[in-house]
Amino acid sequence: MTLDKAQAAQALADIDQSQRYSSSLYSYGRSAPYLVIAGLMWLVADLLLQFSPFDKTWTWPVVSLIGTAAFFGVAIRQTRPESRARSPAHRGLFWRIVVVWLAVLAFMVATFAIYGLQDGRQQHSFIGVFFGCLYVAVGVFMGWRMVAVGVALAVLSMVGFFAVHEYYLAYMGVVGGGAMILSGLWLRRV
């Protein structure tokens, strides 16, 4: 079998397309559970804050703790010994995820402290916009679906901040959290 330049070019184009597609799908599949967990955290916490008649002081800290435990649970599952043994890429992955998560938390706390963002609306919208931009940045390398999720999240957060007043928390919970849950499910699709 001999190939000419056109056939070789076509084969290389097919290879490039298939590799990029499978690589994106792999990353999507890995990211999806984290998006669903974050969306659930957001949805539950904000609906409780909006509608619960009970003391709301501990709502976000408790939801954050449960969510963080779930994040680490998924991370441990994704980096179980079987995976590490097969794939060098998974070695040390759990600790990298932990460090990234702690860095994000530290950034949030530092930003709130420096800018004095005490108002819940400001904090909520800032977190939404921050994660939206983060997803866009990650999506530039991972794939367009992540970019779409990021843009939706950032835009919905800004719309909430400027246009929604009485039911702001319910809006952020349903729209922001719901968008993340749907995005996570969408990322899992082929």
Place this chain on the structure above:
Amino acid sequence: MSGPDEIIHQSTRLKLMAALRGLPQGEMIEFTRLKAMLKATDGNLGAHLTALEKPGYIEVAKDFVGKKPRTRVAITKAGRTAFDDHVAYLREIIDG
């Protein structure tokens, strides 16, 4: 210039190997996901997997998740080498 790998070069198998090569080393992909990616039928994909398994280019693992059977596929070290050699051959043709 080395020759083309005739097992790999067939259109569907080329895309299949490229998809597997795009994953981190040792990572497996489910049959159903692969089938959707390649827009292949069960029988068609099964035949191509058998063709690639024979020379040891891929490994196929079958197990159960609960009561559901699951088939996963991964590229082997020999498969990575053969695929990389084939890509190098294609690039040599382009470069003249």
